[in-house]
Amino acid sequence: MKDMTRDELRAPKIVGRNTFQAELDVLRVREKAQTREGDAIAAARRRLPVLEVDGATPRPPSPCRNRYALYRPDGA
Amino acid sequence: MATSKERDKEHGKGHLAMNTPPIVSQQEWEAARQQLLVREKALTRSRDALAAERRRMPWLAVEKKYEFDGPKGKVSLLDLFEGRKQLIVYRAFFEPGVFGWPEHACRGCSLGADQVAHLAHLNARNTTLAYASRAPQADIERLKARMGWKIPWYTMTDSFDTDFGVAEWHGHNAFIRDGDKVFRTYFINGRGDEAMGSTWNYLDMTVLGRQEEWEDSPEGYPQTPPYKWWNWHDNYGAEASPDPKWVDIITDPQEAARMRDTEAKA
Numbered sequence: 001m002k003d004m005t006r007d008e009l010r011a012p013k014i015v016g017r018n019t020f021q022a023e024l025d026v027l028r029v030r031e032k033a034q035t036r037e038g039d040a041i042a043a044a045r046r047r048l049p050v051l052e053v054d055g056a057t058p059r060p061p062s063p064c065r066n067r068y069a070l071y072r073p074d075g076a
Numbered sequence: 077m078a079t080s081k082e083r084d085k086e087h088g089k090g091h092l093a094m095n096t097p098p099i100v101s102q103q104e105w106e107a108a109r110q111q112l113l114v115r116e117k118a119l120t121r122s123r124d125a126l127a128a129e130r131r132r133m134p135w136l137a138v139e140k141k142y143e144f145d146g147p148k149g150k151v152s153l154l155d156l157f158e159g160r161k162q163l164i165v166y167r168a169f170f171e172p173g174v175f176g177w178p179e180h181a182c183r184g185c186s187l188g189a190d191q192v193a194h195l196a197h198l199n200a201r202n203t204t205l206a207y208a209s210r211a212p213q214a215d216i217e218r219l220k221a222r223m224g225w226k227i228p229w230y231t232m233t234d235s236f237d238t239d240f241g242v243a244e245w246h247g248h249n250a251f252i253r254d255g256d257k258v259f260r261t262y263f264i265n266g267r268g269d270e271a272m273g274s275t276w277n278y279l280d281m282t283v284l285g286r287q288e289e290w291e292d293s294p295e296g297y298p299q300t301p302p303y304k305w306w307n308w309h310d311n312y313g314a315e316a317s318p319d320p321k322w323v324d325i326i327t328d329p330q331e332a333a334r335m336r337d338t339e340a341k342a
Contacts, residue, residue: 005254009283009296014259015134023133024263030126035267037119044112049098051105 127280128292135259135283138251140239145213145231153251153258156230162203162282163251166272167242168229170219171210178215179222185246189225191273196309198275201287205278208232241265248272252283301326 015023100108142153157163168189170181180186189207198205207229209216216229237243240260247265251258261283264272271277279286285293288302303326304318325332 009294012132012134012294014137017136020134020136020260027126027129027133030129031264031268034119034122034126037115037122041112041115041119044115047097048112049100049105049108050096051102052099 123280124292127285130262130281131283131285131293131297133262133283135252135261138258138260140235142236143233144208144236145233146228147213147217151230153236154253154256156204156206156228157251157253157258158204158228160199160202160204161252162201162284163253164203164205164278164281165240165249165251166205166207166269167232167237167240167247167249168207168209169246170216178211181209181211181219182246186223188246188269188273189223189227192225192227193273193275193278194309195227196312197306198278200305200307200312201275201279202284203279203282204228206230208236210237248281250281250283 138153144151144153144156146155153163156165166188168181168185170185171177174182176182176186181189192205195205205227207227208231209229210232211219213231216231220226220229240249241247241263242249242265245265246269247263248269249260250262250264252261253259262281264281272281276286284297285291286302287298287300287305289299290302291299293299304323307315307318321332324335
């Protein structure tokens, strides 16, 4: 991949240490909220009801092999 | 409460000695899962949105000339990029005074090193991962050989750790370079470090992100279609442009499957 310069990237402004830290602190609040939500979801997973599975039942073949199935990160 | 001995006995028999949720039918289980899936998806979207915000952070110019010891001698912060556009430096604790020294690095950092994905994928997105510690190179080389780690790993020699918030605790610093100029662009530490190791989470902390078209990035940032750049870790060098068959599969998976079935029957 070709290296892009700051101008080509129309890069965000360059700031001093204090401003950078202040911006980091703002995002840190969201980062932490997200970590907590991940923990809460994991807690909910542990409380999901359980489905009994017949261990002897063969698993269906992998869809990746059979149909080139792909997930879409854009959710489409 | 059961003693640990009793619990061990229970585990040995394959029974869980705890209050387990109710056992339900396939339909009820699916309904409960779908309900939770709504929250799972919301979290995924919120992670994407946060990564988009990270990409819009202002940059901090790194003016100081930091020096590290590498396997081949003295190197600069710029050298750590290995010629790529972006760099992530993880501060790992491996030095005198850290539990495990000199045989091992810090247990948490070692667990983290064990979950680092194959670096070929990250490197294919113009991004280098490096570890940095205070231990001399001879010890780092020995540790890497012992633990089977392939990550580029440098010795800090100056105030890099203090200046980038990792003197006392671990953390990931992301940098980008413009020619010879280096900028600090993001910092993840604490429990944020737990999630690191996957190619996606490394890319999500960088300025350029995953560099895929679906991402919300500032205008003009490099992006290619999702999947298209994906390759086997041992094939990035051999395949300069994506295999046309792979491109067919990602463009129209169903059509590609039909063609494959036809070929198989022929």
